[in-house]
Amino acid sequence: MATLHVASKANQATSIPALLVATLANNKDPNASITIDFQDAETLQSGGKEAVEFVPKSGTSIHGSENVVSYLAKNYSRLPVDPSSAQKERENHINEWLGRTASLYAVDFKSVEGPMQELDAHLTLRSYLVGYTVTMADFSIWGAIRGNRVAYAAIKKGSMINLCRWFRFIEETNSWVPAAVLSLNQAAHEKKAAKSKDGASYDIALPDTDKGVVTRFPPEPSGYLHIGHAKAALLNDYFAHEAYKGTFICRFDDTNPSKEKEEFQDAIVQDLAMMGIIPDKTSYSSDYFQDMYDYCLHIIKIGKAYADDTEQMTMRDERMNGIASQRRDESVEQNLARFEEMKKGNEEGIKWCIRAKMSVDNPNKAMRDPVIYRCNLTPHHRTGSIWKIYPTYDFCVPILDSLEGITHALRTIEYRDRNPQYEWFQEVLGLRKVHIWDFARMNFVRTLLSKRKLTKFVDQGLVTGWDDPRFPTIRGIRRRGMTVGALREYILKQGPSRNIVNLDWTLFWATNKKYIDPVAPRHTAIAQALAVTATIRGARTAAYTEDKPKHGKNPDLGTKKVAYAPTIMIEQEDAQSFAQDEEITLMNWGNAIVRKISHSINPLSLSTVTSLELDLNLTGDVKTTSKKVTWLATEGQELIPVEMIDFDFLITKDKIEEDENYEDFLTPQTEFHTRGWADGNVADLKMGDVIQFERKGYFRVDKAFKHGQPAVLFAIPTGKGGR
Numbered sequence: 042m043a044t045l046h047v048a049s050k051a052n053q054a055t056s057i058p059a060l061l062v063a064t065l066a067n068n069k070d071p072n073a074s075i076t077i078d079f080q081d082a083e084t085l086q087s088g089g090k091e092a093v094e095f096v097p098k099s100g101t102s103i104h105g106s107e108n109v110v111s112y113l114a115k116n117y118s119r120l121p122v123d124p125s126s127a128q129k130e131r132e133n134h135i136n137e138w139l140g141r142t143a144s145l146y147a148v149d150f151k152s153v154e155g156p157m158q159e160l161d162a163h164l165t166l167r168s169y170l171v172g173y174t175v176t177m178a179d180f181s182i183w184g185a186i187r188g189n190r191v192a193y194a195a196i197k198k199g200s201m202i203n204l205c206r207w208f209r210f211i212e213e214t215n216s217w218v219p220a221a222v223l224s225l226n227q228a229a230h231e232k233k234a235a236k237s238k239d240g241a242s243y244d245i246a247l248p249d250t251d252k253g254v255v256t257r258f259p260p261e262p263s264g265y266l267h268i269g270h271a272k273a274a275l276l277n278d279y280f281a282h283e284a285y286k287g288t289f290i291c292r293f294d295d296t297n298p299s300k301e302k303e304e305f306q307d308a309i310v311q312d313l314a315m316m317g318i319i320p321d322k323t324s325y326s327s328d329y330f331q332d333m334y335d336y337c338l339h340i341i342k343i344g345k346a347y348a349d350d351t352e353q354m355t356m357r358d359e360r361m362n363g364i365a366s367q368r369r370d371e372s373v374e375q376n377l378a379r380f381e382e383m384k385k386g387n388e389e390g391i392k393w394c395i396r397a398k399m400s401v402d403n404p405n406k407a408m409r410d411p412v413i414y415r416c417n418l419t420p421h422h423r424t425g426s427i428w429k430i431y432p433t434y435d436f437c438v439p440i441l442d443s444l445e446g447i448t449h450a451l452r453t454i455e456y457r458d459r460n461p462q463y464e465w466f467q468e469v470l471g472l473r474k475v476h477i478w479d480f481a482r483m484n485f486v487r488t489l490l491s492k493r494k495l496t497k498f499v500d501q502g503l504v505t506g507w508d509d510p511r512f513p514t515i516r517g518i519r520r521r522g523m524t525v526g527a528l529r530e531y532i533l534k535q536g537p538s539r540n541i542v543n544l545d546w547t548l549f550w551a552t553n554k555k556y557i558d559p560v561a562p563r564h565t566a567i568a569q570a571l572a573v574t575a576t577i578r579g580a581r582t583a584a585y586t587e588d589k590p591k592h593g594k595n596p597d598l599g600t601k602k603v604a605y606a607p608t609i610m611i612e613q614e615d616a617q618s619f620a621q622d623e624e625i626t627l628m629n630w631g632n633a634i635v636r637k638i639s640h641s642i643n644p645l646s647l648s649t650v651t652s653l654e655l656d657l658n659l660t661g662d663v664k665t666t667s668k669k670v671t672w673l674a675t676e677g678q679e680l681i682p683v684e685m686i687d688f689d690f691l692i693t694k695d696k697i698e699e700d701e702n703y704e705d706f707l708t709p710q711t712e713f714h715t716r717g718w719a720d721g722n723v724a725d726l727k728m729g730d731v732i733q734f735e736r737k738g739y740f741r742v743d744k745a746f747k748h749g750q751p752a753v754l755f756a757i758p759t760g761k762g763g764r
Contacts (some may be wrong), residue, residue: 044076044096045109049225050083051092053188054146057222058181059093059109064221065180066117079225110139114177134171138178145185145192151404153192161201168210175211180218183211187222247280247449248476254287255448256280258313258320259438262293262422263300264492265507265514266312269453272483272532277451278318279533290445291320294438295327296431298421306422308507312515316525324445326437327423333432334384336440336470337395337414341376345469346413348379350392360409363402369410383416386429391416397436399465407458408465411435439463443472450475453482454539480537485544487690488513494703498691503707510743510755511688511711521688522731522741522757527553543696551760557731557739562591562598565628565671566683566719566734571613573650574675577633579657580607584677589629591722601722603629604677610718615670616650624661626669628735632661671736678721682751685740687713716751723752731757 045063047056063075084090085104095109096102103112114135144156160182163170170178186192186208199205212218247254256277260270274291281289291313295301313320326333340346349368351359359366382390395414403409413436420426442450450463457479467474482490489495490513498504498512508516518528531552535544584606591598609627619625619635626632637654640647663669673680694706719734723746726732730742732754739757746752 043074043098044078046078046080046085046094046096047225048082048085048092049079050081052146052148053225054148054185054192055092055106055188057184057188057225058142059095059106059113059184060221060225061180061184061218062110062113062177063095064217065177066113068217069117077224107139107143110142110177110181111136114139131172135176135178138170139181142181142185145182145189148189148191150191150195153189154195157186157192157195157201157204160207161204164203164207168207175215179207179211180215183208183218184222247285247478249448250285253448254281254285255290255446256287256451257290257292257442257445257447258318259292259294259326260309261297261300261434261492262295262302262306262309263297264305264496265308265516267490267492267495267513267515268485268518268532269482269490269513271316271515271528272480272535273451273453274313274318275316275529275532276480276537280449280451281321287448288321288446289318290322290324290447291318292324292326292441292445294434295325295421295423296434296437298417298419298431301422303422308516315519316515316529324441325423326432326441327421329437329441329444330424330428330431332444333437333440334430337380337432337436338377340397340413340470341380341395342373343469344373345398346376346395347371347398348376348383348393349396349412350379350394360406363409365401366396366410369398369401380414380430383414383430386416386418390429391418397462397466399462405458405461407462411462435459435462436466439466439475440470440472442475443467447475449478451478451480451537454479455482478537479539481539481542483532483535483544484542484696485513485546485549486695487692488546489692489697489703503691511691520741520743521755522557522739523550523553524556524731527556546758547760549760550758553757554739554759557757558733559595560592560598561731561733561739562601562722563593563733563735564601564720564723565673566685566717566723566737567610567612567671567673568614569716569718571649572718573611573613573616573653575609575611575616575653575655575672577607577609577655577657578636579659580605582607584674586677601720602678604674604721605630606674606676608675609672610675610680611653611670611672613650615668616653617648618668619650619653623668624658624666625655626661626663626666627655627672628669630672631657631659632663632666633657634661669736673718673720679724680718681721681723681746683717683719683723683746684751684753685715685717685734685737685756686743686753687715687756689713719752726752 045059047060060077063077067075084092085094091105093106093109094102094104095112103109141156145153147153169175170182186196195201196205196208258274258277260266278289281287293306337346347369348371349356349366351366351368356366379393380395383393384390393416394412396410397413399410400408401410411433413433414430415433416429417431418429421428460477463477484490495512499507504512507514508520510517510521531549584604586602586604588600589603590596591601619638621635621638623635624632625635633655635653636656638650639652641649641651689708689711691708691711692703692706693708697703697706726742726745728742728745731739732742733739739759740754741757742752743755744753
């Protein structure tokens with residue numbers, strides 16, 4: 042029996058073509074019998090470490106996707122071909138397209154854009170690549186595009202009309218194709234899950250760890266930490282303190298006094314501590330202003346930086362179009378003189394900035410002479426008015442990472458284009474090199490994580506502040522009811538992956554439910570609107586209370602007082618669902634039979650129930666009733682007024698594109714208030730307590746009850762609604 046070995050972790054553009062052709066052979070050729078074996082590896086150990094290897098029944102193994110596809114085409118004769126494919130010319134066309142498959146392997150849009158545009162043009166009046174029926178050429182090219190995340194993203198955008206039409210047509214008319222791709226993805230997932238019960242692999246093999254590991258988290262004190270920052274902080278803390286027993290530094294990147302406040306700085310320290318992150322050292326970029334000034338002088342003196350007074354928009358256009366600044370070749374003496382004027386912060390100095398002399402037209406636009414120093418006359422919250430010039434983040438970080446002994450700079454993948462810039466500064470300035478590891482930032486559906494946009498929400502009064510429960514800040518989600526343990530577990534489960542995905546909030550809140558359900562005391566609340574009074578016949582004539590456990594499965598939480606009385610309160614929605622003589626269950630009491638239902642005589646609200654009469658039936662079997670309802674005795678306890686608030690997302694669209702204005706997608710209503718009555722035990726709850734109102738869900742107390750003021754409780758999502 043022949044076997045196709047596939048490295049499930051490999052670039053799928055190099056593995057899916059062979060997988061599809063082998064699967065097609067199994068489907069169409071009864072003599073094929075090819076076993077497909079997925080291996081948990083990026084490359085196969087044998088045969089030059091390719092992504093695929095075909096081992097025939099007899100003979101020599103074939104390695105590499107192109108070679109395997111070619112071999113299968115020649116040796117499994119029942120592969121479908123065009124009726125006229127016997128002609129040499131037709132075979133040549135098929136082989137030509139098979140050879141072009143390799144041009145779609147690179148995970149770089151610039152590399153695959155040309156081949157994709159050629160495909161789009163070729164398919165203008167065609168349904169298939171060659172002839173009038175599907176051939177292995179279609180499956181090979183389709184597989185390379187489907188496996189290349191960059192090429193596949195372009196397909197999903199739909200910009201190449203003919204190519205997208207063909208791609209969908211091949212997928213829709215060959216149902217086994219997506220199934221084969223799914224088998225590869227499932228194999229990779231199952232192997233990964235088997236290796237790590239927690240769902241994330243931290244086996245990323247950081248280099249040179251034998252020399253010690255020092256990581257850093259460099260927040261800018263210009264806002265509160267959000268969940269994206271939490272991932273960066275937790276990963277750096279994990280690799281420093283758990284994976285390698287090294288050192289973790291929190292360095293405040295306070296190089297822009299216009300945006301920074303001590304308030305934000307203090308809040309970041311508190312939020313890190315709340316997440317269990319305790320840095321071994323806390324430092325500030327402002328501690329190194331003199332050092333960075335000296336490095337800027339040095340880089341100017343060696344001719345690797347220059348002063349520029351080009352107007353901002355013109356500079357942006359020149360960088361975009363690869364045009365050199367007119368100031369680029371000024372003398373070192375002129376540049377030093379202008380830098381001195383900048384340092385003074387005078388009228389002449391504020392016109393200038395300093396730019397690194399990297400490149401004018403590098404394809405990576407981050408390398409096109411970036412600004413490294415600029416004037417800012419706003420007093421700094423730590424250094425006051427001593428400095429009038431400040432380094433940019435891109436100039437500051439590679440210098441301070443080297444000076445502070447950072448060994449591994451873990452940062453989000455959005456900085457990838459700036460990694461060569463980071464390395465350039467360390468090379469030119471003769472600094473110790475630092476290893477960089479990129480990981481994907483956490484993006485969530487219908488959520489903005491841009492600090493600039495979040496600031497606008499605060500400034501425009503769209504939210505109550507940085508700790509608004511609708512906000513993705515650490516304080517916001519904590520106020521909504523997220524526990525620290527669940528937050529750490531969820532983020533660490535994402536691991537240091539480089540795959541960029543838009544996460545749903547469902548799993549986030551489902552993780553939290555695991556933490557709160559076992560420890561949340563159970564209480565009862567009834568919505569005030571049109572609440573129905575029910576008379577209970579057969580109940581004691583005088584109200585009384587009994588001690589009941591706060592949690593049926595956790596006796597450690599203690600007991601609560603439950604009041605019983607001949608008159609109780611039931612929600613209107615429940616009352617409307619009752620039928621005459623129906624047996625229902627009053628939760629935590631017993632069964633009752635509905636004997637009388639009175640309705641409103643108002644012709645506009647005839648369905649509204651105004652009162653009920655129930656016969657208590659404590660011998661009834663609660664298992665036989667379909668309706669279990671909550672209730673509150675109107676006597677024997679002080680009913681506590683409560684305000685229950687639920688929330689929706691702030692924006693209506695899953696992902697706001699770069700060219701879209703988020704203000705066009707604001708959710709009209711994001712708060713939903715319900716006033717109600719709660720059992721008397723709620724009076725003892727404190728701010729921050731998490732409870733469950735039975736049949737309503739979990740809530741966090743935002744404001745405790747005070748006489749004359751209701752308790753305010755925020756609904757905690759559980760993952761079912763996604764909010």
